Amino acid sequence: MAEFLSRRDIDFLLFDWLGVDDLVKHERFAEHSRETFDAVLDLSAAIAGKCFAPHNKTCDQSAPSVGADGTVVLIDEIKDALDTFGEAGLMAGAFDEALGGMGLPTVVAQASMTFFRAANPSITSYAFLTVGNANLLVEYGTDEQIDTWVRPMLEGRFFGTMCLSEPDAGSSLADITTRAVPAPDGTYRITGTKMWITGGDHELSENIVHLVLAKAPGGGPGVKGISLFIVPKFLPDGTRNDVALVSLNHKMGNHATTNALLNFGDGTHRPAEQPGAVGYLVGAEHHGLTYMFHMMNEARIAVGGQATATGYAGYLASLDYAKQRVQGRPVDAKRPGQPQVALIEHADVKRMLLAQKSYVEGALALGLYCWRLVDEERITTGAERDNAHLLLEVLTPIAKSWPAQWCLEANNLAIQVHGGYGYTKEFDVEQHYRDNRLNAIHEGTHGIHGLDLLGRKVVMQDGAGLTVLAERISHTIDAAMEFDDAVGHARALRRALDRLLEVTATLWSAGDIATTLANSTIYLEATGHVVIAWMWLEQMLACSGRDGDFYDGKRAAARYFFTYELPKVGPQFELLASLDRTTVEAAPSWF
């Protein structure tokens, strides 16, 4: 089996680039050291390699089903892997020690998660949703809610979900119809149907903690009326709550992750002989969407991380294949009879490997940079904190969407490197491609994130988020101007950044929101390429003055990105600057 993630790259990004070991200077992480960080990364790599990676294909071949007794049937390896993960304390990596956590910086905990995501993304989804669910409750739940629901989640005994979508309200949350009615005992009774619920039902954990968006009486119309509830599968006294599995979705990939249609309060179970599922309000009524965004923002970066890790695993698999498989001769071969060479000797194969490397290592850098901002936000104050928050807001749609698009393209190229073998189930890369295709959809499609970036993030607080981004990129450019091997890239990035700022202003000067937002997905793609180019320039700086294959490889991938990828933004910005209305003007009857 090929390696699924490069520990060397993780170390480079965390320590040589992001200076994560410096975080221990802050009192919050004072108990930690480079040694404890290394230990958790070693542990994660070992468990992922031993308990997650070997079952990735088995999971794919054994999609979940509903048994005769109505429970979800999954292969035993999934529970074993997650039990090992939980018992190692990894569910609680970044949580306070008071909650039984390791008190790790988020960036270290998430780097350690990357090993699991690369080894077996569809098992790992249970863990990442549980962590996100617990984070939300730590932020907004009561002490009692934390004791009742968070502690068992951090121990790996309960798992968490997020329940937003409904059959008639996917991206359109304003239209959800799930209702919450206050009960005399201070709880609520929830009635409605939720779909696309990842980890929505299974027998992997003692309990499932659903976080459910529902409308309680008295809320305004649209998203304003939405409140957030804890609706557990089992109530604290062990009674079955009225959460019923209707069906599982059968998907192209990600087979080990159950994805369910759930009924709340349909009468399948009747806790205390009353109708409705018992729900516990989180925070205040009618503020549910704000709370949910806490989890959703984290989940969005995590989805980008799944995409990145799956792309990374495919890259390494195709690299391994390209080094082993002997086929064809160099185009400048002098004699027809000379021996064949390994695939990796061919320029077009190197192009496909460099492309993958530039996508997956660029995306990994962005993901870790974002998690580092989560830490920054926590340990800084005042303007520094505000800036970290703003930057994270702007980067989140990119950190979610860019890897979902380009690390899927990496998986596409990994198949291509394998030729016909890549299309067969004998190798792993076709599974990566199917698994990764999900990531452009869940936690908001590309289209939603395009609207979020252009319609909200770059204009909020009078464009403060975009200003912070531009300042940080400029800072990198200025530093890179000092290095001969980076100066050309720095200039190219400067031009692209200037163009981004110009084009943003032009779009918002259109005076017509439909025209401004008509090509927001293209805006998302182009901004994403600028941001990843920045990540590559940052990596160039971190490599500077260092020799050896690893650093030469980083420089080659940066060169690839600046030569083959960044120039793609040229026509994209031109299209955006023209305020083109091709799509707006196309009539449905023309199709």
Next chain:
Amino acid sequence: MAEFLSRRDIDFLLFDWLGVDDLVKHERFAEHSRETFDAVLDLSAAIAGKCFAPHNKTCDQSAPSVGADGTVVLIDEIKDALDTFGEAGLMAGAFDEALGGMGLPTVVAQASMTFFRAANPSITSYAFLTVGNANLLVEYGTDEQIDTWVRPMLEGRFFGTMCLSEPDAGSSLADITTRAVPAPDGTYRITGTKMWITGGDHELSENIVHLVLAKAPGGGPGVKGISLFIVPKFLPDGTRNDVALVSLNHKMGNHATTNALLNFGDGTHRPAEQPGAVGYLVGAEHHGLTYMFHMMNEARIAVGGQATATGYAGYLASLDYAKQRVQGRPVDAKRPGQPQVALIEHADVKRMLLAQKSYVEGALALGLYCWRLVDEERITTGAERDNAHLLLEVLTPIAKSWPAQWCLEANNLAIQVHGGYGYTKEFDVEQHYRDNRLNAIHEGTHGIHGLDLLGRKVVMQDGAGLTVLAERISHTIDAAMEFDDAVGHARALRRALDRLLEVTATLWSAGDIATTLANSTIYLEATGHVVIAWMWLEQMLACSGRDGDFYDGKRAAARYFFTYELPKVGPQFELLASLDRTTVEAAPSWF
């Protein structure tokens, strides 16, 4: 079930654009008329709709297996569909009446095949390989071979395959090791292993006619020593030939098409108690690869056709969904409470539909244009014939690769339009995506076609092929300059064409073949976009002066292509013109 192909579009392309009804003026097609063409299209649409489309998902869910008796197990619907196809005479559509064919122009016969490809590509592969096999034998086989093998194939009783690849020689045909030894009776005895054999074994037909590349004694090294043999599963006397199924490949998609590893002459069967599989030489010894290219070139355009048709089916499925599914509100909605709208009302959804439309209708136009050239080559003489041949040579790598890349992207967008539903097996689009992924691999990967186009096709006969292409494109541009709504597109295409010619010259001036060919895949992509832009300008001309939704839709798709797609060639040509050596210089040890 959504429509899978637009008959209106087929009619537009064949009759309004390509003037295929004019072909009946030629004596070869004098028996035909617009009515007979319509009749075969009607018949094809009806059979495809009735016998092919309803089983597309069933085929996907029932991948072939090897039964206890060693035979291939397929669901009954596949044989029923192919029997109906054969009994309707469709296997022989473009063959001479003397052979029992309909004597149709190739372009009409292939347009009729498009219905089957769109309805159920993995069943249709058996037919397209059989037709290609028969075409090769009609061209190079003896009368006896035609009577023995071709006639039953055209009746739909025998199916054909092409056997090129071996476990250690995929794209590298010079390295095949299958051997042919002459036997005293004039036949040969074949020994070796062939893999990736589409339709390699099954019980769908009375016999399977394998066309096998093998090395006979006395040939030179490399591809020069290769000869071509008919190696049937059953000999004319009904004896089992020594062709043994070793295993079936299990694939990501295209499940109804068996794909086999076959042993020839391993002793499983011993015809006439002699070792080796009996083979009949086609044409002269050591010229096998030339003959095989006759079938391969046809197969390449057909693979582009499969990709196109699968893209087309996905486009129509997502269009249907976008019209039905109500979700979200316009970005310029005045009140939050106003009713939700159909997906197709959103600009970003229209973008995804226009993109798909421009890819699949552009690719369909190119495919039919190529088949029209096959007819042109047959019914013309002298310079006209040479030009048709040259143009077809240049266009073949594009007609294969462009649809494989962009109609797969169409399938990707079709999933995206469906949101989460698109990722489930409840809808068809995830299957399209998996099925279509094959087409960038078989009959030569993108990389192989990039080398073919830049390394061979545009420089053969001192660049005569590229000159013919440029002349034809220029002719279209000149005509388009007369029309107000096309003049902007015409100018853009002129610039792109000029750039293509300049860049081709620059690449070949590098003086170093490794540098010239380093980015041949990028050259293939860019040239493909220029060619498809030409196809759209041609369609604009065919629409000119016509009103109505259909023509407005064509104009909108053309506008999309010229606005969003053609500009992508700018940075690609810049990269090529710079003779960039990023890939050549990357050392394997850096990865």
